Amino acid sequence: MAIFVALGSGSVVALLKRDQLFSCKYRVAFITVIPSRFSCTIGQWDSDEPVTRQELLKGIAGAHGLYCMLTDKIDEEILQAAGPNLKIISTLSVGFDHLSLDEIKKRGIRVGYTPDVLTAATAELTVALLLATSRRLMEAVEEVKNGGWSAWKPLWLCGFGLQESTVGIVGLGRIGLAIAERLKPFGVKRFLYTGRQPRPEPAAKVQAEYVPLNTLASQSDFIILSCSFTPDTQGMCNKDFFAKMKKTAILINSSRGAVVNQEDLYQALTTGQIAAAGMDVTVPEPLPTNHPLLSLKNCVVLPHIGSATYATRNAMSVLAANNLLAGLKGEPMPSELKM
Ligand SMILES: O=CC(=O)O
Numbered sequence: 001m002a003i004f005v006a007l008g009s010g011s012v013v014a015l016l017k018r019d020q021l022f023s024c025k026y027r028v029a030f031i032t033v034i035p036s037r038f039s040c041t042i043g044q045w046d047s048d049e050p051v052t053r054q055e056l057l058k059g060i061a062g063a064h065g066l067y068c069m070l071t072d073k074i075d076e077e078i079l080q081a082a083g084p085n086l087k088i089i090s091t092l093s094v095g096f097d098h099l100s101l102d103e104i105k106k107r108g109i110r111v112g113y114t115p116d117v118l119t120a121a122t123a124e125l126t127v128a129l130l131l132a133t134s135r136r137l138m139e140a141v142e143e144v145k146n147g148g149w150s151a152w153k154p155l156w157l158c159g160f161g162l163q164e165s166t167v168g169i170v171g172l173g174r175i176g177l178a179i180a181e182r183l184k185p186f187g188v189k190r191f192l193y194t195g196r197q198p199r200p201e202p203a204a205k206v207q208a209e210y211v212p213l214n215t216l217a218s219q220s221d222f223i224i225l226s227c228s229f230t231p232d233t234q235g236m237c238n239k240d241f242f243a244k245m246k247k248t249a250i251l252i253n254s255s256r257g258a259v260v261n262q263e264d265l266y267q268a269l270t271t272g273q274i275a276a277a278g279m280d281v282t283v284p285e286p287l288p289t290n291h292p293l294l295s296l297k298n299c300v301v302l303p304h305i306g307s308a309t310y311a312t313r314n315a316m317s318v319l320a321a322n323n324l325l326a327g328l329k330g331e332p333m334p335s336e337l338k339m
Pocket residue numbers: 070092093094095096118306307
């Protein structure tokens with residue numbers, strides 16, 4: 001059996017060495033688990049940077065299993081290069097829009113992913129991004145540093161608070177619910193949500209009301225995108241959507257960049273159609289440093305760090321390794337994607 005690990009151990013081991021608490025567990029994922037519990041040859045990309053397309057095409061040839069991450073586009077070309085041995089793909093992510101599922105399914109390949117273990121960290125980051133955007137933290141820090149802080153002034157750097165607000169969540173899945181649960185104690189008055197269908201069970205936990213997208217757009221003070229990227233959600237937040245939002249409303253995206261039409265977002269932010277936006281995800285990633293959105297004070301952009309806590313990345317790597325092993329042994333995976 002052969003495995004290709006499309007990400008380097010170096011960055012993560014080095015990262016964890018800074019905190020010995022996690023270094024053992026981490027090695028379990030990358031260095032010990034796979035060789036000690038399963039006899040196979042492992043080819044591994046060994047750099048902190050994502051594997052290049054060329055190296056991925058080369059490394060995957062003849063492999064039975066692939067361990068990859070969300071920057072690796074696994075499409076027909078890669079599957080062709082892998083050949084008929086490939087039976088398991090394990091991705092270090094909860095999102096799977098980088099995987100061509102139709103092609104994968106056609107070849108009878110099973111897929112493992114990492115839901116649940118990153119829910120709390122991603123929800124926490126989304127709340128942090130919302131607060132940083134609504135209370136203008138980036139601008140405020142900048143003013144302290146550049147001498148713009150001349151005195152305490154009544155309306156200087158005022159923003160919008162969560163108390164008594166209406167929060168609309170697009171996609172009340174695991175992460176959407178975890179976000180709502182964390183926001184509730186801030187005094188949110190009403191939660192609205194939308195999605196493919198009503199989800200009475202999670203909704204009951206935060207007393208969220210299921211509404212059409214248009215109602216959510218027009219009634220929310222904060223709109224949080226926590227949905228999967230699908231043909232239905234692609235470009236969903238476009239000029240029509242922004243036109244329905246309140247002028248004082250704030251958009252937060254921690255799902256996938258392509259859910260938002262960024263040209264339309266730029267227009268909405270510069271014409272005062274909406275108050276501000278906080279994006280942990282963009283198109284492309286990384287966003288070029290000269291991108292127009294980065295010139296705006298009312299737009300906070302983060303580099304896709306939703307799940308970036310030591311413990312979470314550690315848990316994700318262990319889960320992804322165990323998914324791969326279980327799949328290669330023909331056993332049920334701890335987290336297998338239903339296709
Ligand atoms: O975006 C992060 C993930 O899909 O895990």
